Amino acid sequence: MQHSIATVSLSGTLPEKLEAIAAAGFDGVEIFENDLLYFDGTPATVRQMCADLGLEIMLFQPFRDFEGGPRERLGRNLDRAERKFDLMGELGTDRILVCSSVAPDTSRDDALIADDLFQLAERAGKRGIQVGYEALAWGKHIYSYRHAWQLVQAANHPNLGIILDSFHTLSIKDDLSLLSQIPGDKIVFLQLADAPIMNMDVMEWSRHFRSFPGQGDFDLGAFLAPILQAGYRGPLSLEIFNDGFRAAPTRLTAGDGLRSLRYLEEMTLATLVRQQQSLPDVPLFAPPPPAQYQGVEFLEFAVDEESGARLGKALQGFGFSRSGEHKSKAVTLYQQGDINLILNAEPDSFAHAFYVSHGPSLCAAAFSTDHAQQALQRAKLYGCKSFESRVGPNERHIPAVRAPDGSLQYLVDAGEGSIYESDFDLRPTSGPALLQRIDHFAIGLPAETMDNWILHFRAVFGFVTEHEWTLPDPYGLMKSRVVRSSNDSVRIPLNISENRNTAIARSVSTYKGSGLQHIAFSTSDIFAAVAQARSNGVPLLDIPDNYYDDLLARFNLDDDFVARLQAHNVLYDRDAQGGEFLHVYSAPFEERFFFEMVQRLGSYDQYGAANAPVRLAAQAQLRRRQTI
């Protein structure tokens, strides 16, 4: 299908927007009137710019407060429309969006409104223009696509049709059953937007919080499927009003936009298959399905010699064995249970370049999967860049793609045996493995990049997202959203903060971008794991006594048990089913990342969010104590 985007969806000047839209691979644009008003060139120049970029101007919008006004104003409104038709002639576009009136003095007489729309369509017809009528969710009387469709049918003019906009329909939880009854050729244009579910005024919600398909909570597949079934074959167009997008890098947003439409096509195809509908005679994006993931295979740190030695010592404190030296590179492997951590200090390598930009940091994450090649192919079709590392003699080649921040995501075939034997001189690990696997690892992100990461994990990896948590830091708020594989084997909390001095903001500033915030190791005996770490001199985060007094009050816990938690600095949470979560934090490694040890009991499926504030406060106090 053809893909289009409204200029209002991007940051920048009109030429910057158009260049980014073309570079992303869109077929066309909706020109938002304000973008034209603020551009210091003629409409003919805009037309030429679009032509040079290979972009079709698919729609001009919006034309407001036209229908149902006081009778003495109708003539003036029609004249106003004629001037816009002139402009459209210069732009070289023949579709206009008319949104339902919000004026307080609008008539609620359907016959009168239909007649106004008929008159507008008559004028448009003389110019070869198609008028599309869109119900704004906050229109004075017309706020549902079903009502707009009744009026379009009543006006019954070949130059008048309806414009459907997923936001206006899904935001008011409108009945979708009529969508399949609107003939495709009466849909003048189709606008698509997702949004997070929010409890707020619908106009504010629409104008500030829309997002690309796949970034919010709407079921856009359920919206698009019946429209395609009814024969709509026009463009799929994104119309996103979003404060973050207005500030985000233009090309990055445009690239995400196209990826989101592909994802929507894939989701829609899945909806049609699920509903056992016949598939439309139009190709929809159908990449190989997401692979199944079995877990985090390894995490790789970019270090130099000094920070590598320090980090290695900390890991040994947690019971890791220094179990492998790379055969040809300055790379060390630390292992415990099923956990593999790689410290890469090789000069002249990807890790080194990453180190130079970000300091000691996580430069790669590897996921084990049953189908690495299939996962790679899917990622490439979604526009990810693949990465080829230099492979030494007898070393195993592992496919990788770039994460949104340029770090690497390796795809490791689970069935193909140990990847470490070929590359490392291994020695047997020693001691009991109190830590078993990577339960989750969290990344701190610049606030405006959250949507970008969410779409990456949903589309490229087929991960699901959990709802957003807002948590207090002593210096502001942090927001956290977990992406995870459908079988829970990989879980990645993504954290942002819009306040300057929070832990997340400080870590983003230290890394000069996104970066690892913490790694949580699972254990089946947290008290033993704490005792081991302590006896090895690993500093753990002190938790205030007040917290434990409150625990006794909040949960019906045994005094001895709480005393034991307190003595070990272990935090506690419990879910509604009685599942329990015991977790403990290390002191931070510089102002970068820290480690967590977690023990899940029973059904517990969360991350101890209730304890995040006490952890953030304890970390802030630790920071203050360190200052002079």
Ligand SMILES: O=C(O)c1ccc(O)c(O)c1
């Ligand atoms: O917020 C608005 O006014 C507005 C304008 C045009 C649209 O297509 C729309 O969906 C919303």
Ligand SMILES: [Mg+2]
């Ligand atoms: Mg719209």
